[in-house]
Amino acid sequence: MKTPVTPTKEIERKWYVVDAEDLILGRLASEVAFRLRGKHKPNFCTFLDAGDFIVVVNAGKVRLTGRKWDNKMYYRHTGYMGGLKQQSAKELLVKKPEDLVYHAVRGMLPKNPLGRKQLMKLKVYAGPEHPHMAQQPEKLAL
Helix, strand or coil: CCCCCCCHHHCCCCEEEEECCCCEHHHHHHHHHHHHHCCCCCCCCCCCCCCCEEEEECHHHCECCCCHHHHCEEEEECCCCCCEEEEEHHHHHHHCHHHHHHHHHHCCCCCCHHHHHHHCCEEECCCCCCCCHHHCCEECCC
16 A cells, blocks of 8 residues: 655645743744644655744743753854854853754754755744744644
């Protein structure tokens, strides 16, 4: 028996808005990654991009449990010798609050070209405003 595969042009993609205020980062990220991959749809296929667009607002008001604000570190490399830089979650929240959600969701998607394509459908904003009202996004309650 063959598994039916929906052609890419026939996949219906919706827009959703998620308010991250007072939500725990990991739980938010897992639900967003689930929607970006399209696993909530009956025509889900592991090798196709069938997911929806997700707009996350109020990313600066997301919560972390325990001592993660001080102990959780984010690393990046400048490309030079000895150029490994690190920031705590608290420092990252002050400088780039969108990156907290972005990094959490990125870690839950596949590490291949398909995962990078799915990550492009994620839009994260630190405040309550976003420029995607023309797409008429639905509110997604988590």
